[in-house]
Amino acid sequence: MATENELELLLKAAHEAKENSYSPYSKVKVGAAVLTQCGKILSGANVECASYGLGVCAERGLLTHAASRGFRSFKTIVVVSNLPEITPCGACRQFIVEFGTDIEVYTDCPVDGRGKPRKFGILELLPGAFTPRSLGTSGS
Numbered sequence: 552m553a554t555e556n557e558l559e560l561l562l563k564a565a566h567e568a569k570e571n572s573y574s575p576y577s578k579v580k581v582g583a584a585v586l587t588q589c590g591k592i593l594s595g596a597n598v599e600c601a602s603y604g605l606g607v608c609a610e611r612g613l614l615t616h617a618a619s620r621g622f623r624s625f626k627t628i629v630v631v632s633n634l635p636e637i638t639p640c641g642a643c644r645q646f647i648v649e650f651g652t653d654i655e656v657y658t659d660c661p662v663d664g665r666g667k668p669r670k671f672g673i674l675e676l677l678p679g680a681f682t683p684r685s686l687g688t689s690g691s
């Protein structure tokens with residue numbers, strides 16, 4: 552569980568990452584930041600492609616980056632957007648639960664610069680999730 556200070560840092564990192572979104576087609580800017588169990592914060596943004604189906608969500612791009620750097624255990628992920636409201640898509644929910652069934656998910660879409668983050672548990676967003684445990688493994 553992120554502390555209040557960690558949540559503030561995550562929100563700041565996610566909003567900063569959102570500004571690096573590569574979204575020339577949809578104009579939907581999404582940023583994400585994740586807090587590892589060891590206290591490190593990593594962030595990323597969505598990346599679109601002229602071949603639309605190849606675009607990558609901020610959350611999946613971020614977790615791919617984090618996992619490829621050796622981080623496999625996460626406390627909290629924050630997702631922000633320039634939309635009035637956002638939650639991770641189904642594919643990203645599946646990707647998040649790959650790394651833990653107790654990961655907390657915050658979303659924030661401030662209007663006029665005043666955000667009111669919403670908190671979810673990943674299993675609240677993906678009930679009955681298919682996890683590494685479903686395959687009889689820890690996933691690591």
Ligand SMILES: [Zn+2]
Nearest residue numbers: 608639640643
């Ligand atoms: Zn997604």
